[in-house]
Amino acid sequence: MPETVSSRGLDPLGFIEREGSHARVPHVFRPVVAAARDRVLDVFGARLDSAYLYGSIPRGTARVGRSDLDLVIVLRTEPSTADLDAALGLGQAVDKEFPEIDGVGTLLFSRARVLDERERYDIGWFVACLCTPLLGEDLAEYLPRYRPDSLLARETNGDLARYLPRWRQRIAAAGDSEEALRPLVRFMSRHLVRTGFTLVMPRWNGWTSDLREMAEVFAGYYPERAEQLRRAAGLGYEPVGDRTVLRSYVDDLGPWLADEYARVHGVKTPRPVGWE
Known part of the structure; x- marks a missing residue:
């Protein structure tokens, strides 16, 4: 089959490389990321275990006024309905403040769920390979390397x-x-x-x-x-x-x-x- 892309996204050992980094965040979006980080801390405080960016902004491919900001928030306990509402309100506030983005998408999990064996090849892989650490401990340290199998x-x-x-x-x-x-x-x-x-x-x-x-x-x-x-x-x-x-x-x-x-x-x- 003819080659269709220039990179397969794997390291020399055949594992999926982690995509995204703070260095790749375009300058125009850095105030958005900083505001989101501060709001996550303000809203969840000591209950926060870790938080991450994912999507086009940490990959460096976001378009001004067209791309959304994607966040993962991990709490020390299972998220409640009130937590979900708080995350929604947080996203709406950041979206309203910054015309550079078109919405905020937030995923909310507990630390236990991210590290649960049953989620190892779903949410665990997602955090380990597709998310860029923003706050707290990086849970990728507790997860394996992944192959595209x-x-x-x-x-x-x-x-x-x-x-x-x-x-x-x-x-x-x-x-x-x-x-x-x-x-x-x-x-x-x-x-x-x-x-x-x-x-x-x-x-x-x-x-x-x-x-x-x-x-x-x-x-x-x-x-x-x-x-x-x-x-x-x-x-x-x-x-x-x-x-x-x-x-x-x-x-x-x-x-x-x-x-x-x-x-x-x-x-x-x-x-x-x-x-x-």
């Missing part, structure tokens, strides 16, 4: 079939406004592209977080679905509020991906109730 593929994205009914409900409840549909198109597009990439990741033997690279890698193995994933990659960066796009995801591309994923890698190991 079938186990990692299964445990990261082998649950698409479980999400599709929820996606249909969200689409039905969203209405028809551009404002309501556009975030769904962005979210579902990104999810499907990442699922398509990790479907073929073990065969390609590498890692990338760039949606367009992901789609091109996928295209080398599933040319009959290539244009669908390429379009989804574009919509992951430049979403439109189009209900027909969403319907195509839950009626065609999504079910096909879920079936093929289960056939190739199996289904993700069930998690305890509440670990959503």
Whole structure:
């Protein structure tokens, strides 16, 4: 198969290299990161175990006014509903203050969950490989090195079939406004592209977080679905509020991906109730 990307994202031993760093954060976004760090400390204080950046800002690929700020907050105890509300409010405040970003996405976990054996190849891998330390102890020190193998593929994205009914409900409840549909198109597009990439990741033997690279890698193995994933990659960066796009995801591309994923890698190991 012809080479499609210049780097496979692996170290000389074949392990996935950690992506992102503070040195790669563009200068225009550094005040945003500093404000987010201070607000996380103010809101969670002594309950905070660690916090991380992930996504385009620490990778150095963020676009002013178009990219969001992505945070992971790890608490010493299980997050409560009040904690979730506080994280949402924190994100809204930072987003309102800085026009350089288009929203703030925050994931909230407990230290115990990040380090739980059942999450080793999902949340654990995510923290160890895709997150840049921002505050506190780096939990990657307690986690293994990771290879782009079938186990990692299964445990990261082998649950698409479980999400599709929820996606249909969200689409039905969203209405028809551009404002309501556009975030769904962005979210579902990104999810499907990442699922398509990790479907073929073990065969390609590498890692990338760039949606367009992901789609091109996928295209080398599933040319009959290539244009669908390429379009989804574009919509992951430049979403439109189009209900027909969403319907195509839950009626065609999504079910096909879920079936093929289960056939190739199996289904993700069930998690305890509440670990959503």
